[in-house]
Amino acid sequence: MAATKASKEQKYDRQLRLWGDHGQESLESAHVCLINATATGTEILKNLVLPGIGAFTIVDGHTVSGEDVGNNLNLIFWVLMVDPLDFNRAQAATELLQELNSDVSGNFVEESPNKLLDNNPEFFNRFTIVIGVQLPESTCLRLDSVLWSASVPFLVCKSYGLIGYMRLVVQEHSVIESHPDNALEDLRLNQPFAELKNHIQSYDLDSMDKKDHSHTPWIIIVAKHLERWLSEHNLQPPKNYKEKEAFRQFIREGIRKKENGVPEDEENFEEAIKNVNTALNPTKIPSTVEDLFNSEECNDVTSQTPSFWVMLRAVKEFALNEGNGSLPVRGTIPDMIADSQKFINLQNVYREKAMQDAAAVSKHVECLLQSIGKYIANRRCRCLGKNSSFLRVVRCRSLAEEYSVDTVNKDEITSSMDNPDSEMVFYLMLRSVDRFYQQHSRYPGKAKVYTALSLINVRLCIHPLCYDDCRYGAAEPHTVAAFLGGSAAQEAIKIISHQFVPFNNTFIYNAMSQTSATLQL
Amino acid sequence: MVRFGSRMAVDGGHRDGGCDWDGRWNHVTKFLERPGPFTHPDFEPSTEALSGFRLIHVVDMDTIDLSNLNRQFLFRPKDVGRPKAEVAADFINSRIPGCKVVPHFKKIQDFDDSFYRQFHIIVCGLDSIIARRWMNGMLISLLSYEDGVLDPSSIIPLIDGGTEGFKGNARVVLPGMTACIDCTLELYPPQINFPMCTIASMPRLPEHCIEYARILQWPKDKPFGETSLDGDNPEHIQWVFERAQERAAQFNITGVTYRLTQGVVKRIIPAVASTNAVIAAACATEVFKIATSAYIPLNNYLVFNDVDGLYTYTFEAERKENCSACSQVPQDLQFPSSAKLQDVLEYLTENASLQMKSPAITTTLEGKNKTLYLQSVKSIEERTRPNLCKTLKELGLSDGQELAVADVTTPQTVLFKLNFTT
Numbered sequence: 045m046a047a048t049k050a051s052k053e054q055k056y057d058r059q060l061r062l063w064g065d066h067g068q069e070s071l072e073s074a075h076v077c078l079i080n081a082t083a084t085g086t087e088i089l090k091n092l093v094l095p096g097i098g099a100f101t102i103v104d105g106h107t108v109s110g111e112d113v114g115n116n117l118n119l120i121f122w123v124l125m126v127d128p129l130d131f132n133r134a135q136a137a138t139e140l141l142q143e144l145n146s147d148v149s150g151n152f153v154e155e156s157p158n159k160l161l162d163n164n165p166e167f168f169n170r171f172t173i174v175i176g177v178q179l180p181e182s183t184c185l186r187l188d189s190v191l192w193s194a195s196v197p198f199l200v201c202k203s204y205g206l207i208g209y210m211r212l213v214v215q216e217h218s219v220i221e222s223h224p225d226n227a228l229e230d231l232r233l234n235q236p237f238a239e240l241k242n243h244i245q246s247y248d249l250d251s252m253d254k255k256d257h258s259h260t261p262w263i264i265i266v267a268k269h270l271e272r273w274l275s276e277h278n279l280q281p282p283k284n285y286k287e288k289e290a291f292r293q294f295i296r297e298g299i300r301k302k303e304n305g306v307p308e309d310e311e312n313f314e315e316a317i318k319n320v321n322t323a324l325n326p327t328k329i330p331s332t333v334e335d336l337f338n339s340e341e342c343n344d345v346t347s348q349t350p351s352f353w354v355m356l357r358a359v360k361e362f363a364l365n366e367g368n369g370s371l372p373v374r375g376t377i378p379d380m381i382a383d384s385q386k387f388i389n390l391q392n393v394y395r396e397k398a399m400q401d402a403a404a405v406s407k408h409v410e411c412l413l414q415s416i417g418k419y420i421a422n423r424r425c426r427c428l429g430k431n432s433s434f435l436r437v438v439r440c441r442s443l444a445e446e447y448s449v450d451t452v453n454k455d456e457i458t459s460s461m462d463n464p465d466s467e468m469v470f471y472l473m474l475r476s477v478d479r480f481y482q483q484h485s486r487y488p489g490k491a492k493v494y495t496a497l498s499l500i501n502v503r504l505c506i507h508p509l510c511y512d513d514c515r516y517g518a519a520e521p522h523t524v525a526a527f528l529g530g531s532a533a534q535e536a537i538k539i540i541s542h543q544f545v546p547f548n549n550t551f552i553y554n555a556m557s558q559t560s561a562t563l564q565l
Numbered sequence: 566m567v568r569f570g571s572r573m574a575v576d577g578g579h580r581d582g583g584c585d586w587d588g589r590w591n592h593v594t595k596f597l598e599r600p601g602p603f604t605h606p607d608f609e610p611s612t613e614a615l616s617g618f619r620l621i622h623v624v625d626m627d628t629i630d631l632s633n634l635n636r637q638f639l640f641r642p643k644d645v646g647r648p649k650a651e652v653a654a655d656f657i658n659s660r661i662p663g664c665k666v667v668p669h670f671k672k673i674q675d676f677d678d679s680f681y682r683q684f685h686i687i688v689c690g691l692d693s694i695i696a697r698r699w700m701n702g703m704l705i706s707l708l709s710y711e712d713g714v715l716d717p718s719s720i721i722p723l724i725d726g727g728t729e730g731f732k733g734n735a736r737v738v739l740p741g742m743t744a745c746i747d748c749t750l751e752l753y754p755p756q757i758n759f760p761m762c763t764i765a766s767m768p769r770l771p772e773h774c775i776e777y778a779r780i781l782q783w784p785k786d787k788p789f790g791e792t793s794l795d796g797d798n799p800e801h802i803q804w805v806f807e808r809a810q811e812r813a814a815q816f817n818i819t820g821v822t823y824r825l826t827q828g829v830v831k832r833i834i835p836a837v838a839s840t841n842a843v844i845a846a847a848c849a850t851e852v853f854k855i856a857t858s859a860y861i862p863l864n865n866y867l868v869f870n871d872v873d874g875l876y877t878y879t880f881e882a883e884r885k886e887n888c889s890a891c892s893q894v895p896q897d898l899q900f901p902s903s904a905k906l907q908d909v910l911e912y913l914t915e916n917a918s919l920q921m922k923s924p925a926i927t928t929t930l931e932g933k934n935k936t937l938y939l940q941s942v943k944s945i946e947e948r949t950r951p952n953l954c955k956t957l958k959e960l961g962l963s964d965g966q967e968l969a970v971a972d973v974t975t976p977q978t979v980l981f982k983l984n985f986t987t
Contacts (some may be wrong), residue, residue: 051631054631054632055631055634055635056635057632057635057824057827057833058632058635058636058833058834058835058837059635059636059835059836059837060824060835060837061824061828061833061835062730062731062835087842090638090838090842091838091839091842094634094635094636094638094838095635095636095837096635143641144638145634182618184923206860222681222873223872224872224873225870225872225873225923260768301671379769379770380769382767382769383767384767384768384769384816384817384818385816385817387769388769388816388817388818391769418896420866424577502673522849523846523847523850523853524846524850525841525846526843526845526846526849527842527846527847527850529842529873530838530839530840530841530842530843530844530846531839531843531871532842533838533839534731534837534839534841534871535871535875537839544731544871544872544873545872545873545874546874547874547875548874551874551875553877554862555850556860557879558847558850558863558867558877558879559877559879560875560877562875
């Protein structure tokens, strides 16, 4: 029975508060491909099915084995009802995962990925993202080539003993809504726009009565004192610690005093003093955004240009024109001690300016689209304006580049190895193990550790962990599969929703020490 | 019957004397708990069960809600309304051979030390700091000391995990040995409560309007008779939503929505399956390490955040020398004899290391037990309220006097020693 809209909103309530209805819509339109329903694979998919992706397809040619049952959460639940060891893993996993959420449609293909690549490589083009788990190096490279050409993001995952590994391959992933954790406010106090200036002018602190004075928003207080400071300091704002301290003291002197000389309790002034540092932050375009403005895609807009770059170019045009060198005003202010009317009025000044700026950006988008003869359906320019400081583009190299002798990132590898605790050693281990498998069609036991390392032509002092690695014998313990399952699923959600920023490009988790590292290889 | 496949990277033959891994695991009983409607599905006995653990008790006072289903995967739509502990136990017991999960549809505080003493390891996915502190206090009270030396066999490790949106943490507490929950109280950010004057007369945000309806209008208008506001009742939320909208309109405030109203009234914390899976896995890994002694356990705090890429940070939280929960050092209270009891009460609630909620203070005067102030029982509160305005001297307290303080944050009373500064 299909869920009603209301019950879906209830079911997904806790996650809608993170990525909104539009984020949920993008999830529900997504079709994810999982290659290999191992413990790790099914854990990843479980964390995508629960939040309600549209559809998944499992590609797996393996049959269920006793070992699978030992580790694989979902197979256990299913196997007990039926005689085991007789089923295709893909089918078993699909049916079980389907049970977790009736909103999701599940499919499976009982075929090895290599066979599919031989007979029908375009098969993978239909997916929003392909997640490949416990795949040998050769298969990964074949998929890499096909998916790179088709511009389908590819997420490679491996659990090997107590080590987890993820590698994201995506040519270009743009993010408008990155939702940064600790964003600085956009107050424009160093260069107030006309409407803000007028609003500040409308206040006369000296002539206010006691109640109004102590309920004036701190933004106004800082602005007023800054005006005076600038006129007395050759238009130079406070820059170093000493000057900022003096500025704080200057504001403190603005606190009204009782008849006996004791200062009144004016919390709004205390807030102003506390916020001096952030208030004095110069308004400027972040370097991440400047880099985007300077890139070729932004400056060379054609009918082939993806929507994101057209919109980015519009923001750049805005900055060069109406913005006078600044991005669109964000339009939000933090809560602060003030009476309702003063706060709302001040908030509206920022809000209206943000809407104005967004409209200007929208006009630039129109012009650009006209000039290249294109149409973009969902432009959401207000969202663009609000997030203009936080725009990000993530580019993760292809596996071919990572593996090729000519383009391997030697610098990153050797500099990481300077640190004895670096997780880089596990990356090298995994590569050695892969190479060993390539040559011997099995995973290394203890004795083969030296052979494994020599295969990748890396000079290394034998790390004691080598022995551990070989003892694992490619085991896939459940807790590591679960950790990776959560991590990979969230990265997939980021790719699908274009919200929050994906990692770039290799993630290694060490369950022994409960540490992790992100490497760019 | 299905046998488990090969389990782990642990090679029994490597250790001197070898070990019987199966036997080792069989006698480990684990105790999982999860009171409260929380973001924590994942003390899913399933992860532990699949790692080979055999006897698991689950304590959870909550029933299943539709909004749990986006992440709590042991539950299905048909289970809505049933106790979480029971459904989780049924699910695991019927599918994993040899594993026994015993459910307790109760609060953790419903059990005493005789219950907790039976466990080898305790894993928590609690929804409040108060509950964590209570559990922490309970395990500390089980420690036994001989001649001032801690008996290691009385230590029950506590593995605690928590999540909020895309952030989470996992920690290992060895009571009496490592930092306990109270040692690191300052790590937890204080709860946001809006000042009453803002709510009552100077609203600026939609949240202020919602709190106005919830805190002031509901008790006054009693829209559903004497019933108190139930955040899970859509009719109640709808009422609050409408009143909040009216108030917002009065002050030209925008942004009051049904979703926001529910979020504020229920203090909802956003939650997804993925973060919970990561933290649960990290906790399960630690349980496994401790139970098998195969690897050094996490020492002792892991922080996780995947808003931007994936970030983990692992550090050793330090024990506090004078921790009110685990240091065994009598807590000092420095006050002038002219200070009022009210001052002491404020100190107990506002001090960052104590953060008590509604402390009850008793002492012994002239050989008799005397309650100086107690909030939780109305008649006693009224009777002892005048004491708040009296000075410590007036109350008959002397320098060096011991005060016993009880609070929801600890299962045992905390002893304080009064030191007069003047």
